[in-house]
Amino acid sequence: EADIYQTPRYLVIGTGKKITLECSQTMGHDKMYWYQQDPGMELHLIHYSYGVNSTEKGDLSSESTVSRIRTEHFPLTLESARPSHTSQYLCASSHYYQGQETQYFGPGTRLLVL
Amino acid sequence: KQEVTQIPAALSVPEGENLVLNCSFTDSAIYNLQWFRQDPGKGLTSLLLIQSSQREQTSGRLNASLDKSSGRSTLYIAASQPGDSATYLCAATGGSYIPTFGRGTSLIVHP
Numbered sequence: 001e002a003d004i005y006q007t008p009r010y011l012v013i014g015t016g017k018k019i020t021l022e023c024s025q026t027m028g029h030d031k032m033y034w035y036q037q038d039p040g041m042e043l044h045l046i047h048y049s050y051g052v053n054s055t056e057k058g059d060l061s062s063e064s065t066v067s068r069i070r071t072e073h074f075p076l077t078l079e080s081a082r083p084s085h086t087s088q089y090l091c092a093s094s095h096y097y098q099g100q101e102t103q104y105f106g107p108g109t110r111l112l113v114l
Numbered sequence: 115k116q117e118v119t120q121i122p123a124a125l126s127v128p129e130g131e132n133l134v135l136n137c138s139f140t141d142s143a144i145y146n147l148q149w150f151r152q153d154p155g156k157g158l159t160s161l162l163l164i165q166s167s168q169r170e171q172t173s174g175r176l177n178a179s180l181d182k183s184s185g186r187s188t189l190y191i192a193a194s195q196p197g198d199s200a201t202y203l204c205a206a207t208g209g210s211y212i213p214t215f216g217r218g219t220s221l222i223v224h225p
Contacts, residue, residue, distance in 0.1 A: 040123075105158040
């Protein structure tokens with residue numbers, strides 16, 4: 001059973017505010033990911049990390065930043081929230097075990113930017 | 115760039131039916147193919163993972179197959195139940211080791 005946590009679960013915020021979405025996992029997984037998902041649409045990769053001090057940009061990275069100072073923690077920051085950022089944000093981690101690499105997802109953060 | 119397509123986008127069936135969900139991918143050089151379940155407002159739960167060297171995986175009433183040469187995977191659900199109602203997503207992982215997701219099939223199983 002994977003333990004991956006996201007806070008807050010829901011957030012309503014005004015345009016221009018700086019926000020940080022938190023993600024933590026207790027499995028010691030090296031790889032972590034942030035995705036954005038709109039209803040009925042595919043997941044879009046925002047950022048990912050191969051391990052501590054490693055961060056990479058995905059398809060939608062231009063308006064956000066991440067950090068990976070500790071293995072278990074991978075926060076996502078939006079410097080200036082806009083209504084177009086309204087979406088669900090999913091954090092995931094993965095590990096390689098017995099020839100397989102499986103992703104585990106957190107419950108998500110629903111963001112509404114007014 | 116890998117593209118993943120899932121058909122149908124939505125499916126409504128009566129309880130007890132056997133059903134097949136389809137997933138196709140454009141780049142056959144994949145590392146693995148994973149099927150997920152997503153309940154409304156929740157994250158994704160991994161159901162089955164098929165390595166590129168495998169043809170199928172089974173878990174309970176679920177069976178997933180993989181045909182790399184044709185770029186297709188199917189998820190077979192036997193004897194569907196109302197509790198199976200959810201969105202099912204497939205994800206193909208290639209050489210970058212980053213999964214590419216489809217849009218999912220929204221399944222409703224009615225009593």
